Amino acid sequence: MTRHVVASVADIPPGGRKIVTVKGREIGIFRIGDDFHGLINRCPHQGAPLCLGEIVSRLVAPSPGDYRLTRPGEMIRCPWHCWEFDIRTGQSLCDPHSVQARAFDVAVEDGKTLVEGPFVAESVQVTVEEAYVVVTL
Amino acid sequence: MNVTVLDRSPDRSAQSHMGFIDCDVHPYVKGPNDFDPFLSKRWLEHKQTIGGRGRQGLAKTSMYPRMSPGNGMRMDAWTDTGGHPGSDLPKMREQLLDLFDVAYGLLAPLVGGGPGERNVEFGSAMATAVNEWQLAHWCDPDPRLLGAIQINIEHTEAAIAEIEKRAGDRRFAQVNIPPRGLEPLGRRRYWPILQACAANGFPVSLHLGGTSGHASTGGGWPSFYHEEHPSYVQTMQTLVTSLVCEGVFEQIPNLKVVLVEGGFAWLPSLCWRLDKHWKRLKAEVPHLKRSPSEYVHEHIWVTTQPIEEPERPQDMLSTLEWIGPDKVMFSTDYPHWDQDDPRYAFKIPLPDDWKRKIYRDNAKALYNL
Amino acid sequence: MANSPAGRPPPGAIDCDIHPAVPYTRALLPYLDDYWREHILRRGLERENLEPSSYPANAAINGRPDWHLPSGPPGSSLAAMQTHLLDRLQPKHAICNVIHGAQVMLSEDLSAALCRAINNWIRAEWLDRDPRLRASIVVPPHSADLAVEEIERLAPDHRFVQVLLLSMAELPLGRRQNWPIYKAAAAHGLPIGIHAGSSFRHPPSAGGWPSYYLEDYVSQSQGFQASVNSLVSEGVFVKFPDLKVVLIESGVTWLPASLWRLDKTWRGVRAEVPWLEEQPTETVRRHVRLTLQPFDAPPSEPQLRTLLEQLGSDRMLLFSSDYPHWHYDGDDALPSGLSTELIQRICVENPLETYSRLKETPQ
Numbered sequence: 050m051t052r053h054v055v056a057s058v059a060d061i062p063p064g065g066r067k068i069v070t071v072k073g074r075e076i077g078i079f080r081i082g083d084d085f086h087g088l089i090n091r092c093p094h095q096g097a098p099l100c101l102g103e104i105v106s107r108l109v110a111p112s113p114g115d116y117r118l119t120r121p122g123e124m125i126r127c128p129w130h131c132w133e134f135d136i137r138t139g140q141s142l143c144d145p146h147s148v149q150a151r152a153f154d155v156a157v158e159d160g161k162t163l164v165e166g167p168f169v170a171e172s173v174q175v176t177v178e179e180a181y182v183v184v185t186l
Numbered sequence: 187m188n189v190t191v192l193d194r195s196p197d198r199s200a201q202s203h204m205g206f207i208d209c210d211v212h213p214y215v216k217g218p219n220d221f222d223p224f225l226s227k228r229w230l231e232h233k234q235t236i237g238g239r240g241r242q243g244l245a246k247t248s249m250y251p252r253m254s255p256g257n258g259m260r261m262d263a264w265t266d267t268g269g270h271p272g273s274d275l276p277k278m279r280e281q282l283l284d285l286f287d288v289a290y291g292l293l294a295p296l297v298g299g300g301p302g303e304r305n306v307e308f309g310s311a312m313a314t315a316v317n318e319w320q321l322a323h324w325c326d327p328d329p330r331l332l333g334a335i336q337i338n339i340e341h342t343e344a345a346i347a348e349i350e351k352r353a354g355d356r357r358f359a360q361v362n363i364p365p366r367g368l369e370p371l372g373r374r375r376y377w378p379i380l381q382a383c384a385a386n387g388f389p390v391s392l393h394l395g396g397t398s399g400h401a402s403t404g405g406g407w408p409s410f411y412h413e414e415h416p417s418y419v420q421t422m423q424t425l426v427t428s429l430v431c432e433g434v435f436e437q438i439p440n441l442k443v444v445l446v447e448g449g450f451a452w453l454p455s456l457c458w459r460l461d462k463h464w465k466r467l468k469a470e471v472p473h474l475k476r477s478p479s480e481y482v483h484e485h486i487w488v489t490t491q492p493i494e495e496p497e498r499p500q501d502m503l504s505t506l507e508w509i510g511p512d513k514v515m516f517s518t519d520y521p522h523w524d525q526d527d528p529r530y531a532f533k534i535p536l537p538d539d540w541k542r543k544i545y546r547d548n549a550k551a552l553y554n555l
Numbered sequence: 556m557a558n559s560p561a562g563r564p565p566p567g568a569i570d571c572d573i574h575p576a577v578p579y580t581r582a583l584l585p586y587l588d589d590y591w592r593e594h595i596l597r598r599g600l601e602r603e604n605l606e607p608s609s610y611p612a613n614a615a616i617n618g619r620p621d622w623h624l625p626s627g628p629p630g631s632s633l634a635a636m637q638t639h640l641l642d643r644l645q646p647k648h649a650i651c652n653v654i655h656g657a658q659v660m661l662s663e664d665l666s667a668a669l670c671r672a673i674n675n676w677i678r679a680e681w682l683d684r685d686p687r688l689r690a691s692i693v694v695p696p697h698s699a700d701l702a703v704e705e706i707e708r709l710a711p712d713h714r715f716v717q718v719l720l721l722s723m724a725e726l727p728l729g730r731r732q733n734w735p736i737y738k739a740a741a742a743h744g745l746p747i748g749i750h751a752g753s754s755f756r757h758p759p760s761a762g763g764w765p766s767y768y769l770e771d772y773v774s775q776s777q778g779f780q781a782s783v784n785s786l787v788s789e790g791v792f793v794k795f796p797d798l799k800v801v802l803i804e805s806g807v808t809w810l811p812a813s814l815w816r817l818d819k820t821w822r823g824v825r826a827e828v829p830w831l832e833e834q835p836t837e838t839v840r841r842h843v844r845l846t847l848q849p850f851d852a853p854p855s856e857p858q859l860r861t862l863l864e865q866l867g868s869d870r871m872l873l874f875s876s877d878y879p880h881w882h883y884d885g886d887d888a889l890p891s892g893l894s895t896e897l898i899q900r901i902c903v904e905n906p907l908e909t910y911s912r913l914k915e916t917p918q
Binding site: 105108109110111113114115116117130131132133142143144 | 789791793822824825828830834
Binding site for chain 3: 253365366367368369370371372373397398400401402403404405406407408409410411412413415416417419420421423424425427428431432449451452454455456458459460462463464466467469470471492494495496497498501504505508523524
């Protein structure tokens with residue numbers, strides 16, 4: 050397992066995302082508030098670039114016609130078949146236990162700590178002043 | 187449901203899709219005036235003043251708005267400059283034709299509004315314009331793409347003239363007729379057109395879309411696209427029932443019919459149902475010399491998309507077996523939201539000979555490619 | 556698991572679909588109130604044949620040759636029905652579903668008056684005369700208010716075990732305008748029976764009017780696909796979690812492929828109908844039942860086994876003879892190829908679970 054520095058925190062504003070490549074895998078890094086989450090950029094259904102989809106809310110209705118918008122910005126919708134996935138867990142809405150997009154451990158670490166190593170940062174310049182998004186893989 | 191999470195390593199067994207024949211590809215216009223060069227002054231003026239008029243309440247938009255922009259497009263198919271999915275040949279090559287080394291792509295242009303136009307003379311003019319547009323913008327620049335002849339079946343003379351005009355032009359593979367018409371397609375009034383298709387060597391492709399003005403179910407208009415999307419399947423069932431029961435295949439024994447974008451898993455049970463009730467009601471349809479399922483097996487082909495995803499993946503195999511792997515042809519429906527990827531559409535491995543047939547050989551034989 | 560040949564249902568079977576026919580319109584006169592009796596006489600309607608066009612009585616499929624009567628349409632004689640069916644197959648109960656022009660009349664009030672008369676007639680001339688019989692409440696399907704009135708009027712009589720609708724009406728069955736009917740039915744523990752047929756407010760298909768009755772009959776299954784889809788999509792089963800729906804004379808084998816498609820659409824389009832939290836298949840397995848005849852079986856038994864597995868539930872099918880319609884000969888009301896366990900479920904347990912009123916002894 051290696052720590053990969055994939056972005057500085059400032060690179061990804063709240064509600065934003067960045068597609069990065071780690072060990073040949075395309076991973077979408079999403080920021081919800083101050084939390085960062087990583088999902089494989091591949092829909093488990095038919096292989097679409099999942100992380101390029103729209104970031105949406107969880108639409109619910111306790112009964113028909115009683116429309117409610119919940120968890121704004123916490124779902125990703127596949128750009129092909131519109132399947133929705135929970136950005137935090139990778140679980141699909143249609144079949145949360147069997148259909149999941151692979152989720153990766155993403156953490157925020159201070160440059161100060163990081164420079165002590167070891168880490169891999171292929172395209173990010175790490176300085177002690179900033180905080181970074183780190184994928185462990 | 188049981189969906190295998192895909193791993194990233196190249197799947198050797200999936201390579202058989204390379205070089206496949208795509209039986210449903212949708213070209214779009216770059217702008218509203220793309221057809222103008224192909225319209226006479228008379229119809230250009232009509233287009234610019236009255237414009238197209240279909241049989242529904244909204245003039246320019248579907249009554250069942252889709253769930254993604256552009257009336258249901260694959261969202262990564264818009265061009266970098268905001269061009270409509272399917273409107274840009276280089277993008278289509280990148281995402282479909284070159285990516286899979288597609289041998290042939292059969293165009294299904296759902297543009298121009300000609301086939302469903304209420305003013306049938308204008309509809310015929312638009313259909314002709316769309317045919318010219320296919321050649322100029324798609325088939326000639328990329329000979330892998332084969333056109334579908336548009337007609338307005340409510341104008342018999344113009345439809346037949348258009349079919350005859352295109353006869354022998356190898357850039358056209360088939361004649362496209364909307365499956366929801368004013369009357370079921372098997373009715374006598376449409377026989378001359380179907381006859382012209384068969385006589386000139388064109389299969390008839392019935393691609394879903396459009397509205398006849400009749401409610402999309404026998405019990406009225408559904409509220410949601412969630413219902414409209416499956417109701418297309420019911421339309422396909424009605425079409426098969428009509429073509430068979432009216433005796434079209436007795437009348438026109440060399441007619442070949444391709445059902446596009448209706449899925450296919452419903453076909454076996456429809457055949458069982460037709461056979462069962464035909465036995466009891468034979469006296470009403472003495473023109474049928476054989477059981478309904480025999481006509482279906484001989485005359486009807488299905489394309490795969492939107493592919494059914496059975497709860498138990500192995501049921502796909504029995505479904506294909508019951509239809510006959512000779513009658514099933516792969517289609518992507520690029521660039522629609524519900525398009526299928528040839529690598530991953532089947533959730534269970536198919537026998538090699540079935541793959542060859544479904545991805546390539548059936549279409550090659552049907553269209554003489 | 557032994558598979559039985561075609562045959563008779565086991566003891567205790569419930570026949571969930573038989574069709575008593577009103578012999579002629581005049582027979583309803585005693586069962587109309589004074590106002591509507593005079594209304595009908597003024598118009599001479601008692602002389603007219605109100606046969607619904609979904610069911611031409613003389614079509615071979617709608618009357619088995621050995622069940623034809625010296626006079627009147629097949630199914631119009633209680634004595635004959637007893638001889639042909641009840642005394643031979645000996646079901647514990649049989650549920651009478653009257654299909655009649657009353658259900659298709661354009662005037663809501665006339666439709667309601669005729670439905671009331673039919674319910675009174677079936678109660679007096681059939682239920683009162685044979686304790687094995689039960690019936691569905693016939694209602695004016697295009698008027699939810701009047702339908703609810705009729706349900707409320709008859710629900711106290713527990714020999715009425717179901718509310719009957721046709722699969723194709725003015726509005727898709729799931730539409731909110733119909734919900735008062737479902738609310739009343741659910742409140743009384745009455746399933747909604749959806750029978751094949753159309754009031755023909757629309758052509759039977761999006762492609763217009765077919766030429767032949769054969770097409771109409773085959774296409775009933777498309778009407779049912781649309782009805783199931785509508786009930787599920789509109790959230791009827793979310794709103795009325797206790798409601799059961801029985802598809803009657805629907806055929807069966809179209810269901811699995813239809814559900815695959817509904818599930819597929821739901822996965823992508825769910826956001827349009829966010830009250831649907833589960834796959835349509837799950838909802839349908841819980842809420843929807845289908846009567847057996849006419850059983851549109853595949854040609855081989857292995858195919859039939861596969862189909863039954865695809866249904867994914869042994870709770871969904873209910874035995875029916877569909878008397879006097881002609882779907883089998885002799886007493887072979889059960890299609891071949893069903894296991895003895897499944898036959899027991901289809902004939903006895905499933906109907907009792909569906910129609911809870913059948914477990915009671917009505918007073």
